[in-house]
Amino acid sequence: MKNYELVLHRVEADLAAGRLRIGGRLPGERTLAEQLGISRPSVREAVRVLEAMGVVRTATGSGPEAGAVIVAEPVSPLTAVLRLHLATNHLPMGDVVQTRLLLESWSAREAAARELGAGELKVAEELLDRMDDAGLSPEEFHLLDAEFHVALSGLAGNVLIAAVMTSLRSAIHGYVLAAVPNLPDWEATAVGLRSEHRAILAAVRGGEPEHAAELVTAHIRGFYQAAQLTPFGGTQRGAAEAEDDDRADDEVK
Amino acid sequence: MKNYELVLHRVEADLAAGRLRIGGRLPGERTLAEQLGISRPSVREAVRVLEAMGVVRTATGSGPEAGAVIVAEPVSPLTAVLRLHLATNHLPMGDVVQTRLLLESWSAREAAARELGAGELKVAEELLDRMDDAGLSPEEFHLLDAEFHVALSGLAGNVLIAAVMTSLRSAIHGYVLAAVPNLPDWEATAVGLRSEHRAILAAVRGGEPEHAAELVTAHIRGFYQAAQLTPFGGTQRGAAEAEDDDRADDEVK
DNA sequence: CTACCGGTGTGGTCGGACCACAGGATAGGG
């Protein structure tokens, strides 16, 4: 058992038992080290892990905001894990896009099935309004687009799926942006995307689950096909080739 | 910019550029510290984070197995994040179960749609055979059950979804096990589960996507209802109440 | 040729030290 794990278990147990709650603070690193009979560096390693997991937020200084404060931020760790594993090429981008498709169509169906008030739809609505600005660059447009899709998936009321969706979008962002030049006519595409967004939102507002899900699916598929990205039919794998590709023994040594 | 992030960015960049690949090794902690102009403790914090993210595996000693070896293990970090955030009570178990239902039914549909050879189904098959043993305790049975469901979701060929499913099962495990006493008749339930599993596998083998998905959905819903767990209709939220519940100012101070 | 046994490099841990930062206590001036 490595020493820093003592801290992780301690914190998890305290959380589960209610001794630690959101907004609460961890004891100081020195205190924690003494309590657990380990050194401060070990404690620090654990705190770093907790920070990376989105469980604490550290800040220097004094006062209630300083120290290691318990938070609940599942999105950043998910995003980080996703990005790192995409970088290893053992996580095919096609799988990520496929997952996004699944989560989003489900979210749209679920959101449409709920009875949503105008207030809940307002955020998404405003995003669409901002996307009508013709002066937006593809990057700005796509950022708003991502926000809209994330907001939509949040309307289904499942915080886990919403968190995963947010991470997926972040991971995909650079990928899809790099494919914009593949589009035959960006302006025409943007017009199409705008109207599709409006239609999706209308279906959600109107309480048409199946229709909303279909629109979302077509919307996403359509864009990826137009940008000549990920084939959805096959299961193209980036991992397998990378593995065969192992010849180079050019390690730093 | 914190110092340990230098290491994270360096490693991510090296991964993306192909300078680091699975099976490769990070430079030694001392070397890395010198290269980046930071201290060894800072490097160690970063390595700990990478380890927690499932990107490296550290080992002491000498030889090719020692040091920080690049791996691709997305399951453990996902599981850890899930467990920690469940512990904070800001991640409703109902959402987790709902997500599981979504991923599994999709996986079953997808797996049935593919043309799977007998070899690919063999693992799942063997698990079912082992579950026929009448002497299994509920815990042992449920472990095999979880393995079967995970194996099934792996047949869809999406490594991301399979990884997430594995994590979800781990997170759910204790929860569902604690509900076994709610069942009116464990033995009868086990018999039902066994036959449902066989039916699901048959639908997958027979290439009946919709049927497989329906069977999986019914299978999961049925069990949770029998065990009087998570209502699927409403969106019961554990988070909201926990927030209101904030009165206690009994922080350690 | 074989078996033993240090050398060497790896991560794991520790203690102590210093810094930057931010809030709060305190002493000073108005």
Added chain:
DNA sequence: CCCTATCCTGTGGTCCGACCACACCGGTAG
């Protein structure tokens, strides 16, 4: 009496140097 400027204190952030346990690997004695 109140307000303000200053110092004190506690926090994380970083670093250094040291020692340990471990596992391979090569030299050496048998």
